[in-house]
Amino acid sequence: MKKVTYVRFGLDLLMAITFVLFFNKQVLGGLTFHEIAGLAIAVAFFTHVLLNWQWVKKVTVKLFDRKLPRKTKFGYFLNIMLLITMSFIMISGIFISRVVFPNINVGNEQWFKVSHISVSFLVLILVAAHVGLHWKWVINVCKNITKFKKTKKSLSIVAKLATVALLVVGIYEINETGFLGKLGGVARVLNLSSSDMPQKGGEKPDFDRHSFSETKSSAMASAGYERPDFDHEGGFESPNPFVVIGTYFAIMSVFIIVIYYIEKILTRVKRRKKIAGPAAEI
Numbered sequence: 001m002k003k004v005t006y007v008r009f010g011l012d013l014l015m016a017i018t019f020v021l022f023f024n025k026q027v028l029g030g031l032t033f034h035e036i037a038g039l040a041i042a043v044a045f046f047t048h049v050l051l052n053w054q055w056v057k058k059v060t061v062k063l064f065d066r067k068l069p070r071k072t073k074f075g076y077f078l079n080i081m082l083l084i085t086m087s088f089i090m091i092s093g094i095f096i097s098r099v100v101f102p103n104i105n106v107g108n109e110q111w112f113k114v115s116h117i118s119v120s121f122l123v124l125i126l127v128a129a130h131v132g133l134h135w136k137w138v139i140n141v142c143k144n145i146t147k148f149k150k151t152k153k154s155l156s157i158v159a160k161l162a163t164v165a166l167l168v169v170g171i172y173e174i175n176e177t178g179f180l181g182k183l184g185g186v187a188r189v190l191n192l193s194s195s196d197m198p199q200k201g202g203e204k205p206d207f208d209r210h211s212f213s214e215t216k217s218s219a220m221a222s223a224g225y226e227r228p229d230f231d232h233e234g235g236f237e238s239p240n241p242f243v244v245i246g247t248y249f250a251i252m253s254v255f256i257i258v259i260y261y262i263e264k265i266l267t268r269v270k271r272r273k274k275i276a277g278p279a280a281e282i
Helices: 003-021 031-051 053-061 070-095 109-133 135-146 153-177 179-183 185-190 218-222 241-281
Strands: none
Touching: 003 031, 003 109, 003 135, 003 241, 031 053, 031 070, 053 070, 070 109, 070 241, 109 135, 109 179, 109 185, 109 241, 153 179, 153 241, 179 185
């Protein structure tokens, strides 16, 4: 296996760990870590895109070719969505910065703050879907790193039990953190024009408060907007980085498992159709 593969794997893993830490603004020093690590993630993300640029060019040229597998097409559009949403998070993060770029003032910063947070939950699902789509590659890289080649029946059973356990824990965390409600914030934010969002006299959004309830205006109320529970007010939120990583990796695992098995089922159906095709002609 080429060294670039290990570089890609290490880069992806580091990005995933750092990204989930952003979901608790109290982790590792608060906003200072959040903003500086965010810039590092931006560099790592675009490095990831460059490392896969040859694949992007090949698929773009053949995108409308009927022979191109649906999995490849789905992966392509998934990556486009990731590029758009990640770019939005990075740009909006700069607009609302209080540490690295405190003097930037583009107006409507409260809208950028709410959008920045809401879109982050969508990106978490997109990242999980991306991993699920390439799960076999992840497993193969891990096998090469650990030099583990043989698959025993007992290990297969352990893997299945671990999958079930991850699903249970992940679903629990989705409910405990109010994840789906926060994800719904994306649609609600898009339904609000930036002029509907209250302003703070040009000041930077106050990230140190536990909510943005003070920003809720009559315009937002008339639009049917309800404040998403961004700060886990109804559940447990620990600033411990290991707890944060465990919580959001468990949530990601649900979507990874779902995408992986959907892709696996569709592949089996496709194979059966190929086998049944010549048999039907006979």
